[in-house]
Every structure is written in structure tokens, then in C-alpha cells.
Amino acid sequence: MQVADVIGSMLGSDLPIRVLGYDGSKAGPDTAETALRIVSPRALARLATAPGTLGLARAYVTGELEVEGDIYALLDGISDVTLNSIPRAEQLRLVRKLAPIALRHRVSPPDLEYRPPGRLHSKKRDSKAIAHHYDVSNTFYEWVLGPSMAYTCAVYPTPDATLEQAQSEKFELVSQKLALKPGMRLLDVGCGWGAMVMHAAAEHGVRALGVTLSRNQAEWAQKEIERRGLGHLAEVRHLDYRDTPAAQFDAVSSIGLTEHLGRAALPSYFRFLASRLRPGGRLLNHCITQSRTYKGRTDPFIDRYVFPDGQLHAVGHLISVMNDNGFEIRHEENLREHYAMTLRDWGRNLDEHWTEAVADVGEGRARVWRLYMAACRLGFERDNIQLHQVLGEVVGDRGASGFPLRGW
Structure with a gap:
């Protein structure tokens, strides 16, 4: 499995950004000024447990995913995902493909996530x-x-x-x-x-x-x-x-x-x-x-x-x-x-x-x-x-x- 190809397929065709995998794989045009670099297999494990924007965010917050270049330009390039997430069928396909990695690399939500206790809006x-x-x-x-x-x-x-x-x-x-x-x-x-x-x-x-x-x-x-x-x-x-x-x-x-x-x-x-x-x-x-x-x-x-x-x-x-x-x-x-x-x-x-x-x-x-x-x-x-x-x-x-x- 080529890491960059998996992420590239999730982000859509005709990518205006580069995707760089920790395994040396690449996707997207070499001339793109911004790149999404998958630093660790734990980033893929996060996408398996939360496919879409939450999984990507968790990986970025923890440093398991890096942005090379301007982060706004990168998000603009993958706006179909960042604004609308990915279709449910594609989420399920991604989970199945990444399940073996998720089993090898157990991840939990970062400490910065917060769910306040008590009655809502008390x-x-x-x-x-x-x-x-x-x-x-x-x-x-x-x-x-x-x-x-x-x-x-x-x-x-x-x-x-x-x-x-x-x-x-x-x-x-x-x-x-x-x-x-x-x-x-x-x-x-x-x-x-x-x-x-x-x-x-x-x-x-x-x-x-x-x-x-x-x-x-x-x-x-x-x-x-x-x-x-x-x-x-x-x-x-x-x-x-x-x-x-x-x-x-x-x-x-x-x-x-x-x-x-x-x-x-x-x-x-x-x-x-x-x-x-x-x-x-x-x-x-x-x-x-x-x-x-x-x-x-x-x-x-x-x-x-x-x-x-x-x-x-x-x-x-x-x-x-x-x-x-x-x-x-x-x-x-x-x-x-x-x-x-x-x-x-x-x-x-x-x-x-x-x-x-x-x-x-x-x-x-x-x-x-x-x-x-x-x-x-x-x-x-x-x-x-x-x-x-x-x-x-x-x-x-x-x-x-x-x-x-x-x-x-």
C-alpha cells in the first residue's frame, strides 16, 4: 500500500497539492507549492478511527501530519474535504483499507480535545x-x-x-x-x-x-x-x-x-x-x-x-x-x-x-x-x-x- 496514493484518493482527483508519505511515496504534481506530509503511520490510524476532517485535524495537532507551505493554500486546494468532509461510502472504504494499520498503532484522542461536563448550557x-x-x-x-x-x-x-x-x-x-x-x-x-x-x-x-x-x-x-x-x-x-x-x-x-x-x-x-x-x-x-x-x-x-x-x-x-x-x-x-x-x-x-x-x-x-x-x-x-x-x-x-x- 502506497501511503500517498491512499491519502491522495481520499482528497480527490486532480490534486493541486503534493502528498508525501513516510514510505517515500508521492502523489500530486511535483510543482505544487504546498504539500501534505504524512510523518507517521499513526496519522493513518487516526484516519481509520475518524475518517474525514476530525482525523486529519487530530493528526495535524499531534504533529503526525505536517503542512509544507501555507496552510490556508493547502486547505483551499482540498476544500471539497475541508468544507464538506468525504462521502460516507468513501469513509467506509478508507476505514477498511487502513484497519490493519489502526490495529498495529492504537491511538486515542489528543489531550487537547475537550467535552465539558454537566447539563448542556447550564x-x-x-x-x-x-x-x-x-x-x-x-x-x-x-x-x-x-x-x-x-x-x-x-x-x-x-x-x-x-x-x-x-x-x-x-x-x-x-x-x-x-x-x-x-x-x-x-x-x-x-x-x-x-x-x-x-x-x-x-x-x-x-x-x-x-x-x-x-x-x-x-x-x-x-x-x-x-x-x-x-x-x-x-x-x-x-x-x-x-x-x-x-x-x-x-x-x-x-x-x-x-x-x-x-x-x-x-x-x-x-x-x-x-x-x-x-x-x-x-x-x-x-x-x-x-x-x-x-x-x-x-x-x-x-x-x-x-x-x-x-x-x-x-x-x-x-x-x-x-x-x-x-x-x-x-x-x-x-x-x-x-x-x-x-x-x-x-x-x-x-x-x-x-x-x-x-x-x-x-x-x-x-x-x-x-x-x-x-x-x-x-x-x-x-x-x-x-x-x-x-x-x-x-x-x-x-x-x-x-x-x-x-x-x-
């Missing part, structure tokens, strides 16, 4: 799932995200804008849609490292409260708020959004939180946010969405390594649930191309700080982030996933609205 389990992803290392995130420390889709005003310019543009777009003005009260749920909170306070004179389930994020954000002299306006708390004080806010921003909520939790989530808003108050919900309406499972690599318990929803479903639970929908916008560009820049940052990142969080975890950012970039570019902002308002008495006839 406060305790949600806290553990968030800590798994976000409480990695603030220093690591500083290298990847850059000075803004914003871990959500940026908005690029021009194709050549920097990541920092694009993140500032995103927060200003959210501020405009929420019509933030001095003295208003903003609640930012799932606030991350507090970038939206600090933007609202510094640029619009808003009294802003951010809440996050990540203790690392909250501690970093509060120190940064004090460093910038914004303590009189801004605050970030380590708190579940469901424990937010019952103050009546003028606006709520939810940037990158609903991806962590299951479908069943959406109605109560939007009802809760509506209960925290005064009549005429606005909600801007910004999140990754499914590009089609179907109840598919989260990619197993993303679920086990990156965002445990995460679930994406189609924008139509989100709009319907918002509409049925306290909000009149006033505007919707798809920014998926912007997220592809954001991930491109995050990936570039990680590569520029690769040695430091490996020293800080370990090579396996750094590989996880490199793989997931490249794969997600491809997903946004190919319309496999999208990024939507949906703007809603809590309507006042007799249908009163604070919206102008045109504009936000």
Missing part, C-alpha cells in the same frame, strides 16, 4: 466551555489579535485597511447602529477583553458595563480600563449575562455570543435582553451564522478543540426568534467577506509570533489555532458560513419608535 457547563477557549493566555491573544484585543469580525473600510483600523470601524459601526450618545447606558454581553465597552466610553461618553464568563478576560479588561482612565464610565465584570443587574439600559451589544448558545436557549436569551432595555432601547446582535437553514451538527474539530457546545443558527431563524421575543427588527447586514479578511490577519499575526506562541501555550494548541483560523477563513470565503449583524428595538407604547425615517 451556567456551570457554559463557564467551563468558555474558560477552555478564552482562558488560554492573554499574552497569546495579544499576539494573535493585536492591540485592539478584539476577537470578533472586523469591518474593513477599504481592502488595504489594517486590522486595527478595521476593528475600530466595527465598533464605530455598532455604536452608530445603537445611536450611542453621551450619558447613555450600554450593556455589552460576552464582552471579551472589553474593546466595545472602552470604545463606547472613550468615543461616545457612554456608561458601559461589559460581562464575560472568562475570568482572564475580565481581569485584563478592567486593568486596561483603569490604564486608559475610563474607570468613571466603563466596567467589565466576570459574570454570567443571566446575572446582569436589572437596570434599564439604553442599548445592548451582543457581539459574538449567540454562537455559544444552543437553539433552545435563543428565545429566553432575547427575552432576557429585552427585559434589560428601556422602551425604545436597541439591541445589536453580531454573530457567525449558518449559510443555510438546516439543523446540522457543528464540525467535530471545532466542537472538540475550539468552541465546545457551540452552535450556529441561520440568520432567518435568529431574526424570527428576536422578533417573537421582544424586538422589532430594523436592519440586517451580512459581513462574511470581512470575517475572511479578519481571519487572514489573525493568521498572519500568529505566524509572525509562532515561536513565542508555541513557547507560551504549547505547539499542539498553537496548531489548533492555526488550523481553525485558516479553515474558518476558507468557510467565510466560500459562503459555507456567514457573519450577520441584526438590529432590533424594544417598541414603546402604541408602537412608538425612536428611529428616524431613514438611516439607523
Whole structure:
């Protein structure tokens, strides 16, 4: 059995990449700039136990499979597998062919895989799932995200804008849609490292409260708020959004939180946010969405390594649930191309700080982030996933609205 031929047949005909086997075998064109190198028979054993994207990811994370050249270019070249996995019949054929190797080389899931314990989307389990992803290392995130420390889709005003310019543009777009003005009260749920909170306070004179389930994020954000002299306006708390004080806010921003909520939790989530808003108050919900309406499972690599318990929803479903639970929908916008560009820049940052990142969080975890950012970039570019902002308002008495006839 030629290793490269087996992998090459799984990845499809007319490969634009090279496949190099540990047995010296080759597949694909010799002129290809990127290559997939099978370092160990254990990589094949992983494909036998999990044929498709999960097996490939496990082999890459453990170093049993290497990428020569740009990982995004390689994933782009095998996009039929990376975006859609391989057909069931082909999976079974691959398992049968690799079964003898799997028997000789017993493998178990890498330690970095995580399945949080407890009842799905209970406060305790949600806290553990968030800590798994976000409480990695603030220093690591500083290298990847850059000075803004914003871990959500940026908005690029021009194709050549920097990541920092694009993140500032995103927060200003959210501020405009929420019509933030001095003295208003903003609640930012799932606030991350507090970038939206600090933007609202510094640029619009808003009294802003951010809440996050990540203790690392909250501690970093509060120190940064004090460093910038914004303590009189801004605050970030380590708190579940469901424990937010019952103050009546003028606006709520939810940037990158609903991806962590299951479908069943959406109605109560939007009802809760509506209960925290005064009549005429606005909600801007910004999140990754499914590009089609179907109840598919989260990619197993993303679920086990990156965002445990995460679930994406189609924008139509989100709009319907918002509409049925306290909000009149006033505007919707798809920014998926912007997220592809954001991930491109995050990936570039990680590569520029690769040695430091490996020293800080370990090579396996750094590989996880490199793989997931490249794969997600491809997903946004190919319309496999999208990024939507949906703007809603809590309507006042007799249908009163604070919206102008045109504009936000």
C-alpha cells in the first residue's frame, strides 16, 4: 500500500497539492507549492478511527501530519474535504483499507480535545466551555489579535485597511447602529477583553458595563480600563449575562455570543435582553451564522478543540426568534467577506509570533489555532458560513419608535 496514493484518493482527483508519505511515496504534481506530509503511520490510524476532517485535524495537532507551505493554500486546494468532509461510502472504504494499520498503532484522542461536563448550557457547563477557549493566555491573544484585543469580525473600510483600523470601524459601526450618545447606558454581553465597552466610553461618553464568563478576560479588561482612565464610565465584570443587574439600559451589544448558545436557549436569551432595555432601547446582535437553514451538527474539530457546545443558527431563524421575543427588527447586514479578511490577519499575526506562541501555550494548541483560523477563513470565503449583524428595538407604547425615517 502506497501511503500517498491512499491519502491522495481520499482528497480527490486532480490534486493541486503534493502528498508525501513516510514510505517515500508521492502523489500530486511535483510543482505544487504546498504539500501534505504524512510523518507517521499513526496519522493513518487516526484516519481509520475518524475518517474525514476530525482525523486529519487530530493528526495535524499531534504533529503526525505536517503542512509544507501555507496552510490556508493547502486547505483551499482540498476544500471539497475541508468544507464538506468525504462521502460516507468513501469513509467506509478508507476505514477498511487502513484497519490493519489502526490495529498495529492504537491511538486515542489528543489531550487537547475537550467535552465539558454537566447539563448542556447550564451556567456551570457554559463557564467551563468558555474558560477552555478564552482562558488560554492573554499574552497569546495579544499576539494573535493585536492591540485592539478584539476577537470578533472586523469591518474593513477599504481592502488595504489594517486590522486595527478595521476593528475600530466595527465598533464605530455598532455604536452608530445603537445611536450611542453621551450619558447613555450600554450593556455589552460576552464582552471579551472589553474593546466595545472602552470604545463606547472613550468615543461616545457612554456608561458601559461589559460581562464575560472568562475570568482572564475580565481581569485584563478592567486593568486596561483603569490604564486608559475610563474607570468613571466603563466596567467589565466576570459574570454570567443571566446575572446582569436589572437596570434599564439604553442599548445592548451582543457581539459574538449567540454562537455559544444552543437553539433552545435563543428565545429566553432575547427575552432576557429585552427585559434589560428601556422602551425604545436597541439591541445589536453580531454573530457567525449558518449559510443555510438546516439543523446540522457543528464540525467535530471545532466542537472538540475550539468552541465546545457551540452552535450556529441561520440568520432567518435568529431574526424570527428576536422578533417573537421582544424586538422589532430594523436592519440586517451580512459581513462574511470581512470575517475572511479578519481571519487572514489573525493568521498572519500568529505566524509572525509562532515561536513565542508555541513557547507560551504549547505547539499542539498553537496548531489548533492555526488550523481553525485558516479553515474558518476558507468557510467565510466560500459562503459555507456567514457573519450577520441584526438590529432590533424594544417598541414603546402604541408602537412608538425612536428611529428616524431613514438611516439607523
